[in-house]
Amino acid sequence: MTHRPGFTGSPLDRADRLRHDVEAFNGLLNDWRGRLLGMAGLDPQLDADGSLVWHSMAQAPLEAEFILLGLIEERPHFAMLVDGDSTPIRSPALWQALSLLPAEEAAIYGAARSVIDWHNANRYCGRCGGTTKVFRAGWGRRCSACETEHFPRTDPVVIMLAEHEGKALVGRQSRFPPGNYSALAGFLEPGESIEEAVRRELNEEAGITTGAVRYVTSQPWPFGGSQLMIACVAETIDPTITLDTNELEDVMWVTREEARAALAGEESAPFRAPPPFAIAHSLLRHWAA
Numbered sequence: 001m002t003h004r005p006g007f008t009g010s011p012l013d014r015a016d017r018l019r020h021d022v023e024a025f026n027g028l029l030n031d032w033r034g035r036l037l038g039m040a041g042l043d044p045q046l047d048a049d050g051s052l053v054w055h056s057m058a059q060a061p062l063e064a065e066f067i068l069l070g071l072i073e074e075r076p077h078f079a080m081l082v083d084g085d086s087t088p089i090r091s092p093a094l095w096q097a098l099s100l101l102p103a104e105e106a107a108i109y110g111a112a113r114s115v116i117d118w119h120n121a122n123r124y125c126g127r128c129g130g131t132t133k134v135f136r137a138g139w140g141r142r143c144s145a146c147e148t149e150h151f152p153r154t155d156p157v158v159i160m161l162a163e164h165e166g167k168a169l170v171g172r173q174s175r176f177p178p179g180n181y182s183a184l185a186g187f188l189e190p191g192e193s194i195e196e197a198v199r200r201e202l203n204e205e206a207g208i209t210t211g212a213v214r215y216v217t218s219q220p221w222p223f224g225g226s227q228l229m230i231a232c233v234a235e236t237i238d239p240t241i242t243l244d245t246n247e248l249e250d251v252m253w254v255t256r257e258e259a260r261a262a263l264a265g266e267e268s269a270p271f272r273a274p275p276p277f278a279i280a281h282s283l284l285r286h287w288a289a
Contacts, residue, residue: 002285002286002289003276003281003282003285003286004103004282005217005218005219005229005231005279005282006098006103006106006110006219006276006277006278006279006281006282007103007106007107007110007219007220007221007222007277008103008107008219008220009103009104009107010070010104010107010108010111011072011104011108012069012070012071012072012077012108012111013070013071013072014069014070015068015070015071015137018068018137019068019136019137019139019140020136020137025068025137028068028076029057029066029076029078030057031057031075031076033074033075033076034056034057034075034076034077034078035054035055035056035057035075035076035077035078036054036055036056036057036059036060036066036078036079036080037052037053037054037055037069037077037078037079037080037108037109037112038052038053038054038055039079039080039082039112041082041083041084042082042084042085042113042116042117043091043093043094043097044097044101044109046097046100046101050097050100050101050102051101051102051105052101052105052108052109054077057078060078060080061080064080064081065080065081065134065138066078066079066080066081066138067079067080067081067112067115067116067119067137067138067139068137068138068139069108069111069112077108078138079112079115079116079138081116081119081120081134081138082116083120084116084117084120095275098275098277099275099276099277101277103277106277107220109222110220110221110222111220111222113222113223114152114154114220114222114225114226115138115139115152115226117222117225117226118152118153118225118226119134119138119141121225122141122150123141125143125145125146125148125150126148126150127143127146127148128143128145128146128148129145130143130144130145130146131143131144131145132144132150135149136151139151139152140152152226153226154220154226154227154228155187155188155225155226155227155228156187156188156194156227156228156230157185157186157187157188157221157227157228157229157230158185158186158187158188158194158197158198158201158230158232159183159184159185159229159230159231159232159279159280159283160183160184160185160198160201160202160213160231160232160233160234160283161183161184161232161233161234161283161284161287162184162202162206162208162210162233162234162235162236162239163233163234163235163236163287164235164236164239164253165239166255166256167253167254167255168233168253168254168256168259168284168287169184169202169206169208169236169251169252169253169254170182170183170184170251170252170254170271170284171183171184171205171206171248171249171250171251171252172248172249172250172251172271173247173248173249174249176249177272179271179272180271180272180273180274181250181252181254181262181271181272181273182274182278182280183231183274183280183283183284184201184202184205184206184248184251185201185229185280186200186201186204186205187227194213194215194230194232195213195232198210198213198232198234199211199213199234202234204244204247205243205244205247205248205251206241206242206243206244206248206251207240207241207242207243207244208236208238208239208240208241209236209237209238210234210235210236210237211234211235211236211237212234212235213232213233213234213235214232214233214234215230215231215232216231216232216233216282216283216286217231217279217282217283217286218230218231218279219231219279219282221279229279231279231280231282231283231286233283233287239253252270252271254270254271256287256288258270258271259273259284259287259288260288262284263281263284263285263288
């Protein structure tokens with residue numbers, strides 16, 4: 001890969017060794033060097049240079065609960081639990097912020113947002129319905145009734161380009177901005193391999209039949225929950241398209257030259273490419289190269 005996927009490359013030492021040590025965690029909370037991630041609801045606060053804003057832990061509310069994001073040169077970095085809507089719909093302001101953030105800082109924000117989202121969705125035990133409380137330095141919740149322990153989870157999603165005679169298949173949903181196309185994607189189902197999910201999703205959404213599947217790269221995605229995007233390219237056996245209009249508004253086959261033009265933002269390109277922080281951008285760039 002010549003283009004590192006977005007939300008990867010965090011400089012933080014996640015310090016798993018400290019998560020079960022309550023005394024050590026409390027010591028970090030009171031460390032004068034501690035930094036608190038600036039958030040506006042679930043969105044990141046940015047400074048004038050387009051970087052994350054960090055506050056002193058002394059500015060945090062006394063009753064707040066915290067996630068230990070990790071350490072940088074032994075300096076602790078935290079995020080505060082906040083209420084927020086975890087819907088996958090993103091605002092233009094957030095999209096602009098993510099375009100400005102350096103990759104390693106986007107990775108820090110992405111991890112914080114994913115874990116905060118998980119806390120907001122797991123305040124009650126899925127086993128008995130009891131209330132859950134934060135433990136393990138913010139990386140878990142324990143039921144106050146049955147003591148079942150719950151931990152953050154990631155949902156796997158395949159995202160793929162079908163390839164046929166030097167062209168790749170891209171598609172768009174009706175919610176996309178005009179002219180925007182991306183790779184097709186879908187959640188893995190229970191009892192399914194990555195390769196099987198790639199073939200099934202391409203067949204369900206576009207009607208095409210694919211065979212060999214090759215893995216390219218992966219990316220954590222912090223919106224609408226927490227997903228691991230698994231990028232692949234599939235070889236097409238039958239390119240006949242039967243579009244599922246409940247999922248997609250349109251699909252089209254594009255050449256490498258057309259993909260390069262879209263990635264370069266050329267006005268003559270037949271479509272607009274996904275933003276650089278999206279794995280679909282990395283996948284398309286990899287294929288075009």
